[in-house]
Amino acid sequence: MKTILTKPVASLRSRRVKPLVLFTITFHGFIAVLAPFLPLASTDAQDSGSLLQGPSLEHWLGTDSLGRDVFSRLLHGGRPSLLIAVAATLISAVAGIVIGSLSALAGGWLDDALSRLLDFLLALPTLILLLLISSFFGQDPFILSLALGLMYLAPIARVTRSTTQTLLARDFVRVARMQGAGNLAILRGEVLPNVGWVVFTEVTMQFTWILLAFSSLSFLGLGASPPTPEWGLMIAESRSYMTLNPILVISPILMLASLVLAIQALADHE
Amino acid sequence: MAKRRRTSSVILAFFALVIAVSACGRTSAVSGVLRVGNDAGFGGAETMDPYDGNRTWPTINMVFDRLIGVDKDFSPIPELALSWSSNSDLTEWSIILREGVKFHDGSDFDAEDVVYSINRMIDPEFDSPVRAVLGVITSATAIAPYEVKLNLSVGEADLPLLLADYRALMTPVGSQETIGKNPIGTGPFKMQTFDPAGTTVLLANADYFFGQPKLERIEIITFADSQSAGQALAGDQVDLLLAIDGKSSSMFGDKSKFTLQQIPTGDWNAIDFRVDQKPFDDARVRKALRIAADRQAIVDTVLGAGAGVVSCDTPVWSADPYRWEGSCPKDTEGAKALLAEAGFKDGIDIEIFTSDVEVHMVELVTVYKDQVKDAGIRVSIKIADASGFWDDVWMKEPAFVDSWGQRPATQVLNEVYRSTATWNPTGQVDSDLDAMLDDARSTLDRDERTKKYAKIQERLFENSAIFLPYHKTLTRAMSSKVQGIEPIVIDAVRWEKISVK
Numbered sequence: 035m036k037t038i039l040t041k042p043v044a045s046l047r048s049r050r051v052k053p054l055v056l057f058t059i060t061f062h063g064f065i066a067v068l069a070p071f072l073p074l075a076s077t078d079a080q081d082s083g084s085l086l087q088g089p090s091l092e093h094w095l096g097t098d099s100l101g102r103d104v105f106s107r108l109l110h111g112g113r114p115s116l117l118i119a120v121a122a123t124l125i126s127a128v129a130g131i132v133i134g135s136l137s138a139l140a141g142g143w144l145d146d147a148l149s150r151l152l153d154f155l156l157a158l159p160t161l162i163l164l165l166l167i168s169s170f171f172g173q174d175p176f177i178l179s180l181a182l183g184l185m186y187l188a189p190i191a192r193v194t195r196s197t198t199q200t201l202l203a204r205d206f207v208r209v210a211r212m213q214g215a216g217n218l219a220i221l222r223g224e225v226l227p228n229v230g231w232v233v234f235t236e237v238t239m240q241f242t243w244i245l246l247a248f249s250s251l252s253f254l255g256l257g258a259s260p261p262t263p264e265w266g267l268m269i270a271e272s273r274s275y276m277t278l279n280p281i282l283v284i285s286p287i288l289m290l291a292s293l294v295l296a297i298q299a300l301a302d303h304e
Numbered sequence: 305m306a307k308r309r310r311t312s313s314v315i316l317a318f319f320a321l322v323i324a325v326s327a328c329g330r331t332s333a334v335s336g337v338l339r340v341g342n343d344a345g346f347g348g349a350e351t352m353d354p355y356d357g358n359r360t361w362p363t364i365n366m367v368f369d370r371l372i373g374v375d376k377d378f379s380p381i382p383e384l385a386l387s388w389s390s391n392s393d394l395t396e397w398s399i400i401l402r403e404g405v406k407f408h409d410g411s412d413f414d415a416e417d418v419v420y421s422i423n424r425m426i427d428p429e430f431d432s433p434v435r436a437v438l439g440v441i442t443s444a445t446a447i448a449p450y451e452v453k454l455n456l457s458v459g460e461a462d463l464p465l466l467l468a469d470y471r472a473l474m475t476p477v478g479s480q481e482t483i484g485k486n487p488i489g490t491g492p493f494k495m496q497t498f499d500p501a502g503t504t505v506l507l508a509n510a511d512y513f514f515g516q517p518k519l520e521r522i523e524i525i526t527f528a529d530s531q532s533a534g535q536a537l538a539g540d541q542v543d544l545l546l547a548i549d550g551k552s553s554s555m556f557g558d559k560s561k562f563t564l565q566q567i568p569t570g571d572w573n574a575i576d577f578r579v580d581q582k583p584f585d586d587a588r589v590r591k592a593l594r595i596a597a598d599r600q601a602i603v604d605t606v607l608g609a610g611a612g613v614v615s616c617d618t619p620v621w622s623a624d625p626y627r628w629e630g631s632c633p634k635d636t637e638g639a640k641a642l643l644a645e646a647g648f649k650d651g652i653d654i655e656i657f658t659s660d661v662e663v664h665m666v667e668l669v670t671v672y673k674d675q676v677k678d679a680g681i682r683v684s685i686k687i688a689d690a691s692g693f694w695d696d697v698w699m700k701e702p703a704f705v706d707s708w709g710q711r712p713a714t715q716v717l718n719e720v721y722r723s724t725a726t727w728n729p730t731g732q733v734d735s736d737l738d739a740m741l742d743d744a745r746s747t748l749d750r751d752e753r754t755k756k757y758a759k760i761q762e763r764l765f766e767n768s769a770i771f772l773p774y775h776k777t778l779t780r781a782m783s784s785k786v787q788g789i790e791p792i793v794i795d796a797v798r799w800e801k802i803s804v805k
Contacts, residue, residue: 078674079674080601080605080671080674081605082601082604082605082609083604083609085551085605085608086551099549099551099667100605100606100667100670100671101605169689172686173686173687255659255660255687255688255689255690256687256689259684259685259686259687260666260669260670260673260685260687261670261673261674261685271666273531273535274530274531274534274549274552275551275552275555277538277555278552278554278555
């Protein structure tokens with residue numbers, strides 16, 4: 035059965051994605067899922083006797099300013115961002131695809147109105163708006179996911195709209211119309227299965243931006259709350275001690291950067 | 305030969321002229337700029353009016369003077385006042401002023417200025433935070449050009465120390481409307497540019513009565529948070545930070561570049577619970593929240609080992625003669641029992657607001673959360689924007705982290721715990737405590753007064769809504785170019801004696 039993901043999955047299989055990219059993504063996925071089950075030190079256990087220690091056998095990456103194990107916190111640190119990013123990306127993907135395809139199929143005033151709405155969303159200063167939302171509504175994960183999802187839907191909607199418009203002019207769609215297919219049937223049977231890969235690429239890219247946006251919010255103190263291990267928050271908590279123990283800042287940066295770069299490489303891979 | 309001699313003479317004369325001109329251009333010993341890093345705690349709403357809640361500190365102490373200062377032992381010493389005395393029941397004080405002192409605009413400082421300043425401080429309509437300290441003064445009268453009489457509602461043995469409050473500064477008559485932006489004081493530095501969100505520039509007051517300042521200029525540079533201020537000192541963007549996180553002091557370990565000073569102080573952090581908000585309206589919940597934590601572990605983790613002194617919810621610091629040394633070990637079972645009695649058998653969920661507006665404020669609540677979880681106290685930490693913390697969160701949210709500077713016992717108890725105090729952060733009204741405060745302050749006998757202050761502090765441990773686990777040992781960091789700052793509390797620092805090599 036042909037679905038929206040048929041083409042992307044087949045394409046992914048056929049492409050020679052570099053092993054390093056696949057390894058990085060697999061590694062992050064593995065630790066994000068299994069970190070709570072691995073034999074690691076507690077992420078919250080404080081030890082006043084070993085503050086800001088360097089790497090040792092007991093603490094592989096040393097300890098932070100409250101004596102917590104940095105290695106354990108690092109492996110757990112992607113979970114909050116990934117959870118929020120997955121939820122927000124699902125929201126932006128569903129909303130973006132619906133708005134984009136509806137806009138292309140309906141045309142006329144509805145297309146104009148939706149296009150202006152997308153222009154408006156694209157013109158918004160994302161991080162500033164997120165800071166405002168977070169200041170007003172707090173650090174609730176549901177609200178943050180919703181806000182991020184709505185703010186990052188515009189590029190997905192635009193790509194969906196333009197791809198759908200191109201498809202609507204193709205012969206097989208015209209034939210389907212002549213055979214009496216309605217808009218919904220055309221959308222389901224002809225458009226969605228064919229926009230899959232393009233939209234998948236865009237969705238993947240937006241996923242990385244959302245990931246970075248949430249970590250930035252945490253860095254600014256308005257994303258994850260202490261003592262949650264989260265990469266952006268870990269960087270913020272440790273920046274005062276950057277010159278004393280650079281691992282505290284460098285390790286979460288490397289984790290975040292490697293994940294984002296790997297996902298973007300996957301999306302871009304030709 | 306004669307031509308060569310003439311040429312040599314011309315060259316010598318030229319150099320002599322250059323040296324002479326250079327010497328004329330110098331302004332005696334005044335030279336150098338001190339760049340002080342400061343936080344942006346009021347989000348740019350700071351004012352130079354020392355009696356206003358948004359006063360910008362320590363800038364006000366560079367521009368204005370008090371009647372009475374403090375020495376390194378925190379004992380009262382003359383500043384604008386030369387001497388003081390009281391009647392036998394401590395309700396009437398006479399203050400003799402220093403003559404010949406001038407404000408920055410050239411006008412004379414005299415008794416009328418003192419009367420004007422004190423009337424503003426105690427004006428109930430203006431409701432200055434200083435009123436909580438000096439509200440005991442009912443009237444100020446100029447009885448001679450350089451003598452003032454103060455009448456008190458109750459006897460106050462420690463009035464000289466109260467007048468040494470860092471905000472009890474003398475301002476000229478009629479300055480209320482302009483002082484916020486264009487301050488005119490008698491202090492060692494005059495205001496040139498007031499920019500609380502950017503860089504405030506002060507120039508030396510050559511006519512300062514304690515002697516001409518050694519610096520030409522002070523720049524107060526505002527930073528969004530303590531971390532960026534620390535990086536600025538490390539990068540030679542500022543010369544002095546009044547307080548840094550002791551745990552990062554090794555960052556400034558290069559003695560050829562930096563000087564560190566460790567100063568035991570009365571500065572403290574706390575977690576405040578608003579008694580007008582549930583569940584903190586219940587005294588049992590408040591006590592449970594205060595006894596569930598291991599205070600020594602909090603000191604060692606938040607400040608670092610040896611960087612603080614445990615306090616059993618008393619704001620009176622360890623070197624103050626009125627300090628009560630209680631015992632307050634972690635009591636998990638006691639806390640659980642109190643919570644169960646208050647209807648929280650399954651534990652309690654609370655939110656505590658904090659911010660990195662000052663060092664240790666986020667760490668305190670993070671460590672507290674870990675400490676009290678055994679007692680079934682589940683803390684959710686809310687981080688507020690540093691720039692508006694004091695205006696938007698402090699005293700407004702149900703529970704929040706607090707930070708206070710050193711004050712003498714009589715002052716801090718009246719300023720933070722008196723029911724009517726402007727800066728009573730928990731909103732707690734306790735008329736019995738107010739009566740105890742009045743009684744203690746008007747007791748003539750020192751030993752008797754000490755006992756009464758101890759009783760007050762015991763009462764706070766039983767009933768207070770403020771969890772106060774420690775007093776800090778302050779770490780001050782500065783460039784090694786900075787000279788003349790003694791390792792003493794900032795209230796006692798003489799800004800005119802500071803120089804920069």
